[in-house]
Amino acid sequence: xxxxxxxxxxxxxxxxxxxxxxxxxxxxxxxxxxxxxxxxxxxxxxxxxxxxxxxxxxxxxxxxxxxxxxxxxxxxxxxxxxxxxxxxxxxxxxxxxxxxxxxxxxxxxxxxxxxxxxxxxxxxxxxxxxxxxxxxxxxxxxxxxx
Amino acid sequence: xxxxxxxxxxxxxxxxxxxxxxxxxxxxxxxxxxxxxxxxxxxxxxxxxxxxxxxxxxxxxxxxxxxxxxxxxxxxxxxxxxxxxxxxxxxxxxxxxxxxxxxxxxxxxxxxxxxxxxxxxxxxxxxxxxxxxxxxxxxxxxxxxx
Amino acid sequence: xxxxxxxxxxxxxxxxxxxxxxxxxxxxxxxxxxxxxxxxxxxxxxxxxxxxxxxxxxxxxxxxxxxxxxxxxxxxxxxxxxxxxxxxxxxxxxxxxxxxxxxxxxxxxxxxxxxxxxxxxxxxxxxxxxxxxxxxxxxxxxxxxx
Amino acid sequence: xxxxxxxxxxxxxxxxxxxxxxxxxxxxxxxxxxxxxxxxxxxxxxxxxxxxxxxxxxxxxxxxxxxxxxxxxxxxxxxxxxxxxxxxxxxxxxxxxxxxxxxxxxxxxxxxxxxxxxxxxxxxxxxxxxxxxxxxxxxxxxxxxx
Amino acid sequence: xxxxxxxxxxxxxxxxxxxxxxxxxxxxxxxxxxxxxxxxxxxxxxxxxxxxxxxxxxxxxxxxxxxxxxxxxxxxxxxxxxxxxxxxxxxxxxxxxxxxxxxxxxxxxxxxxxxxxxxxxxxxxxxxxxxxxxxxxxxxxxxxxx
Amino acid sequence: xxxxxxxxxxxxxxxxxxxxxxxxxxxxxxxxxxxxxxxxxxxxxxxxxxxxxxxxxxxxxxxxxxxxxxxxxxxxxxxxxxxxxxxxxxxxxxxxxxxxxxxxxxxxxxxxxxxxxxxxxxxxxxxxxxxxxxxxxxxxxxxxxx
Numbered sequence: 042x043x044x045x046x047x048x049x050x051x052x053x054x055x056x057x058x059x060x061x062x063x064x065x066x067x068x069x070x071x072x073x074x075x076x077x078x079x080x081x082x083x084x085x086x087x088x089x090x091x092x093x094x095x096x097x098x099x100x101x102x103x104x105x106x107x108x109x110x111x112x113x114x115x116x117x118x119x120x121x122x123x124x125x126x127x128x129x130x131x132x133x134x135x136x137x138x139x140x141x142x143x144x145x146x147x148x149x150x151x152x153x154x155x156x157x158x159x160x161x162x163x164x165x166x167x168x169x170x171x172x173x174x175x176x177x178x179x180x181x182x183x184x185x186x187x
Numbered sequence: 188x189x190x191x192x193x194x195x196x197x198x199x200x201x202x203x204x205x206x207x208x209x210x211x212x213x214x215x216x217x218x219x220x221x222x223x224x225x226x227x228x229x230x231x232x233x234x235x236x237x238x239x240x241x242x243x244x245x246x247x248x249x250x251x252x253x254x255x256x257x258x259x260x261x262x263x264x265x266x267x268x269x270x271x272x273x274x275x276x277x278x279x280x281x282x283x284x285x286x287x288x289x290x291x292x293x294x295x296x297x298x299x300x301x302x303x304x305x306x307x308x309x310x311x312x313x314x315x316x317x318x319x320x321x322x323x324x325x326x327x328x329x330x331x332x333x
Numbered sequence: 334x335x336x337x338x339x340x341x342x343x344x345x346x347x348x349x350x351x352x353x354x355x356x357x358x359x360x361x362x363x364x365x366x367x368x369x370x371x372x373x374x375x376x377x378x379x380x381x382x383x384x385x386x387x388x389x390x391x392x393x394x395x396x397x398x399x400x401x402x403x404x405x406x407x408x409x410x411x412x413x414x415x416x417x418x419x420x421x422x423x424x425x426x427x428x429x430x431x432x433x434x435x436x437x438x439x440x441x442x443x444x445x446x447x448x449x450x451x452x453x454x455x456x457x458x459x460x461x462x463x464x465x466x467x468x469x470x471x472x473x474x475x476x477x478x479x
Numbered sequence: 480x481x482x483x484x485x486x487x488x489x490x491x492x493x494x495x496x497x498x499x500x501x502x503x504x505x506x507x508x509x510x511x512x513x514x515x516x517x518x519x520x521x522x523x524x525x526x527x528x529x530x531x532x533x534x535x536x537x538x539x540x541x542x543x544x545x546x547x548x549x550x551x552x553x554x555x556x557x558x559x560x561x562x563x564x565x566x567x568x569x570x571x572x573x574x575x576x577x578x579x580x581x582x583x584x585x586x587x588x589x590x591x592x593x594x595x596x597x598x599x600x601x602x603x604x605x606x607x608x609x610x611x612x613x614x615x616x617x618x619x620x621x622x623x624x625x
Numbered sequence: 626x627x628x629x630x631x632x633x634x635x636x637x638x639x640x641x642x643x644x645x646x647x648x649x650x651x652x653x654x655x656x657x658x659x660x661x662x663x664x665x666x667x668x669x670x671x672x673x674x675x676x677x678x679x680x681x682x683x684x685x686x687x688x689x690x691x692x693x694x695x696x697x698x699x700x701x702x703x704x705x706x707x708x709x710x711x712x713x714x715x716x717x718x719x720x721x722x723x724x725x726x727x728x729x730x731x732x733x734x735x736x737x738x739x740x741x742x743x744x745x746x747x748x749x750x751x752x753x754x755x756x757x758x759x760x761x762x763x764x765x766x767x768x769x770x771x
Numbered sequence: 772x773x774x775x776x777x778x779x780x781x782x783x784x785x786x787x788x789x790x791x792x793x794x795x796x797x798x799x800x801x802x803x804x805x806x807x808x809x810x811x812x813x814x815x816x817x818x819x820x821x822x823x824x825x826x827x828x829x830x831x832x833x834x835x836x837x838x839x840x841x842x843x844x845x846x847x848x849x850x851x852x853x854x855x856x857x858x859x860x861x862x863x864x865x866x867x868x869x870x871x872x873x874x875x876x877x878x879x880x881x882x883x884x885x886x887x888x889x890x891x892x893x894x895x896x897x898x899x900x901x902x903x904x905x906x907x908x909x910x911x912x913x914x915x916x917x
Contacts, residue, residue: 080199083227123226189908368851373809374812471482518637727773
């Protein structure tokens with residue numbers, strides 16, 4: 042078993058604001074991140090899969106197949122976007138990086154079977170998202186119901 | 188003469204859109220960065236000053252004086268902000284990082300005399316802004332009329 | 334379940350010297366790190382907690398609550414300090430980064446209940462300390478008796 | 480229990496080419512990496528061991544003992560080498576980083592008992608190899624039969 | 626005047642060997658880098674241009690125009706290549722990073738007028754190549770006769 | 772002309788305290804860095820030289836000659852040291868990184884002729900010292916009288 046982690050940078054903006062909280066509560070809970078005009082980040086997304094390398098090619102999987110899965114299922118919807126305005130999931134959820142990690146993990150899990158069809162012995166393991174160089178959110182793929 | 192460069196991270200969002208161009212032209216010129224909902228970055232601002240270290244303290248300047256100058260003149264207006272919506276300068280300028288470097292350099296230059304009053308032999312040298320880990324914009328302070 | 338890791342830089346000095354060993358043994362075991370005058374590092378401390386994000390705010394915890402816990406329980410005692418001279422724990426323990434990781438994990442574990450009082454479903458998971466960019470020590474929180 | 484991870488950079492070249500595949504298949508599977516003249520990387524190898532710090536010295540192990548183990552068992556054969564031409568293992572295996580991680584883990588596991596003779600309570604845990612700053616392969620040591 | 630620096634990673638292999646020197650001299654001068662089978666690196670190429678941002682778009686130049694220039698003139702010939710075997714320039718020159726910096730600077734200078742035709746007020750300033758994270762070679766563009 | 776910059780990490784400790792100032796003034800000027808027990812850093816030293824690559828070898832200079840110069844003239848006195856206690860220069864100077872940059876530049880300049888004897892067309896250009904990842908001090912070699 043080998044685990045491969047690929048790292049993808051993406052830039053996006055968000056505003057942290059919970060519709061169920063008052064203005065005062067939002068301000069207290071989210072501080073500067075509640076700024077009504079939003080702000081943004083250069084996130085780094087790390088996706089891990091594991092399995093056994095193919096005995097002929099020595100590859101766990103084709104790199105372009107991995108990239109296509111991540112691009113199609115989630116990066117195309119995140120990259121250069123405003124998370125609040127442009128992602129359906131964040132119409133009801135606050136786009137904290139905790140929730141973003143769950144949304145990304147869910148999207149990748151749902152697209153897994155399409156991108157890596159039956160017969161593959163790979164496992165989708167984990168998602169990590171760096172919001173800045175000093176904080177990191179991670180979710181195990183099995184936490185998400187597929 | 189010693190040059191000191193201090194690095195400050197800040198997160199902000201922007202949209203690249205020139206009011207003098209048509210929608211089609213904006214789309215062609217700015218691509219994904221023209222997305223009407225904006226996107227964002229973790230920028231790094233590097234500010235350089237030079238001069239001679241004080242013979243008694245061995246310091247070019249007090250670190251907190253440097254931080255106060257940068258915070259007051261520019262970071263307070265950039266950090267966790269939407270550059271298009273919340274900075275007066277970007278009501279008429281497109282918030283590209285080229286223009287951002289000029290705005291930052293100008294603001295630091297205008298506040299220089301206040302923060303480092305007469306008698307100081309320091310010189311404000313240069314501003315660098317990293318938009319991502321792969322691109323960097325820099326402006327020499329003397330390019331700006333103070 | 335999401336895991337959040339926050340990274341905190343701190344600078345400190347130490348000397349590696351075991352009182353139970355002879356000068357010769359100390360020299361052989363610790364090499365340059367046994368230098369009687371000490372030396373220092375820019376350490377990075379990474380602290381991980383996990384749990385479920387709050388359904389309203391989308392946050393695992395308040396960021397300032399996390400920072401306060403780490404600052405109060407341990408950073409205030411480490412930052413800009415001489416570990417041998419200024420930390421009670423290192424009157425009897427050699428301040429290797431192995432022992433430092435255990436001390437940090439213990440301090441954070443003991444302060445956990447105060448900072449995150451009953452009712453919270455969070456778990457304190459792990460401490461990582463980078464001594465340099467090339468070595469890293471980690472300890473699982475459950476290894477420490479709280 | 481503490482886990483120590485040490486990071487070692489090394490530069491090497493390789494060509495990805497499976498002798499059991501046709502030219503067309505090799506080209507399709509490996510793309511540019513099938514270039515007959517090869518290419519290269521600055522890899523980073525991270526090796527993790529865990530155990531209890533010695534109560535007298537506060538060390539998990541002697542750093543030079545760790546470095547010697549890694550240098551002798553594997554770095555001496557990798558550093559500044561052409562993996563295809565100069566490593567016996569890659570006469571039959573394709574030198575993908577998946578296979579490289581397995582070869583490194585196997586070599587370190589085989590040399591473990593020599594470098595850390597009986598009596599030690601240390602455990603060799605894991606190997607990680609970064610091929611670039613954006614991808615990473617890891618293998619748990621217990622996956623390898625020693 | 627603003628200066629923009631863009632960073633491009635590329636992987637390549639090389640062997641340091643001077644045909645005018647004996648085997649012994651090559652070994653003494655280049656050490657491990659003289660290994661007949663070659664080795665490789667993940668290089669980072671940084672290219673700097675300067676000029677005035679366009680008053681309408683706020684851009685120094687179109688990013689895709691910059692990328693095309695660098696890709697066409699040099700990256701296409703470097704990326705995933707063996708510098709000794711696949712670059713005409715290194716049939717007579719030793720592919721040290723000193724020489725590589727000169728070759729890259731020359732190629733970019735020769736292609737400059739094609740990619741940025743008359744009328745542009747931009748200037749091609751500088752090339753930097755990182756061979757590893759610990760060494761860096763730079764050449765000013767005006768050093769090269771265009 | 773090519774410029775080569777090599778980067779060297781070193782760990783050291785220091786205390787910022789000016790003997791000509793009162794305790795109160797020292798405390799005000801240096802803050803936490805005046806802690807009587809000292810603290811430390813993982814510094815990075817970057818040294819730049821420039822000249823023309825040798826037409827036969829393609830090298831600006833022998834790498835080991837560069838390393839020996841830096842090691843002998845300065846690193847041997849800095850690495851794993853307490854700057855206040857163990858460096859003669861800091862018996863009278865405060866070991867700020869401003870002064871450290873001047874001391875390093877002076878030492879490298881004085882040793883230059885020994886390490887690169889007559890005939891060489893190289894020039895020692897610049898010293899940079901990173902105290903942390905967020906601040907950097909640099910000095911041009913010609914500022915120092917050799």
